[in-house]
Amino acid sequence: MSPSTEAQHAAENVAHAKKALGARMRDLRKRAGLTARELAAGAGWHESKCSRIQSGTTTPSDHDIRVWAYLCGAEDQITDLIAAARMVEGMYVEWKRLERGGIEHVQDSVRPLFERTRRFRFYQSWVVPGLLQTEDYTRAVLQTVVSLRDAPGEIEEAVAIRMERQKVLQSGRQSFAMLVEEWVLHTVLGDGEVLAGQLRQLLTSAFQPAVSFGVIPMRRPRGVGWPTESFAIYDEDRVAVELVSGSLTVTQPHEVQDYVTTYAELSRLAVVGGQARDLIISAIKALG
Numbered sequence: 001m002s003p004s005t006e007a008q009h010a011a012e013n014v015a016h017a018k019k020a021l022g023a024r025m026r027d028l029r030k031r032a033g034l035t036a037r038e039l040a041a042g043a044g045w046h047e048s049k050c051s052r053i054q055s056g057t058t059t060p061s062d063h064d065i066r067v068w069a070y071l072c073g074a075e076d077q078i079t080d081l082i083a084a085a086r087m088v089e090g091m092y093v094e095w096k097r098l099e100r101g102g103i104e105h106v107q108d109s110v111r112p113l114f115e116r117t118r119r120f121r122f123y124q125s126w127v128v129p130g131l132l133q134t135e136d137y138t139r140a141v142l143q144t145v146v147s148l149r150d151a152p153g154e155i156e157e158a159v160a161i162r163m164e165r166q167k168v169l170q171s172g173r174q175s176f177a178m179l180v181e182e183w184v185l186h187t188v189l190g191d192g193e194v195l196a197g198q199l200r201q202l203l204t205s206a207f208q209p210a211v212s213f214g215v216i217p218m219r220r221p222r223g224v225g226w227p228t229e230s231f232a233i234y235d236e237d238r239v240a241v242e243l244v245s246g247s248l249t250v251t252q253p254h255e256v257q258d259y260v261t262t263y264a265e266l267s268r269l270a271v272v273g274g275q276a277r278d279l280i281i282s283a284i285k286a287l288g
Helices: 003-031 036-043 047-055 062-071 075-091 095-099 103-109 111-116 135-149 155-170 182-186 192-205 253-267 273-286
Strands: 092-094 119-124 175-181 211-216 231-234 238-242 246-250
Touching: 003 047, 003 062, 003 075, 036 047, 036 062, 062 075, 111 155, 119 253, 135 155, 135 192, 175 182, 175 253, 182 211, 182 273, 192 273, 211 273, 231 253, 238 253, 246 253
Parallel strands: 119 175, 175 211
Antiparallel strands: 092 246, 119 231, 231 238, 238 246
């Protein structure tokens, strides 16, 4: 998927969530028997503000929601509506906002999520999954990030955090399913020596007891398992999607299920076990 397509996909998800919230607000107003003009007058707003909220053009503030719900006699909906509005605001987080505190902050920020998740599902169409990366490969990935995004921070500290995170693979409480496109095994980051070291480590790290590792062959007919942006599914309630311009967090149940279904479709295309090992070995040999 091209960067422009990824950005469009992210924008569409955010717009959909805003419209869904706006529709809920509109339904409350209608059930209360109020026109948009009457609600705006009661709130002391211009009528256009009601229209922007209902259409999803504007995300209401906590105060807006409290006023709206009070005027509609729906105070019992306030907590849920505020949670939905905050989810909308948090869905799409630009990388630069995250990286403003340094790339090491980005690496450390996911620690609580990794500690509480029991079932991980990763699909990577760009790079080797982070939990299986070598230090040199991680360093090459982060150096590319710094170069492309002009991100601040200490690369070595970020590498150390990423390596420490890999201990989760030995927790004994969690399971890890990982899929990569075969071309990931041939994509050189750093240099050929870095990639070779990464591939050699994959022959052991990708086949640990807690890890299910699959490779989708390049010549496999795709069917519905179309290549897509890289994403991670955490249990059944959260998906993190990697985009060029930002990170998209998906928490709506029906959207999470879309990614669960996509992961299942991609899994059906993958080879595992000895066949996956053969593709890794073939990639090592191709380096010469």
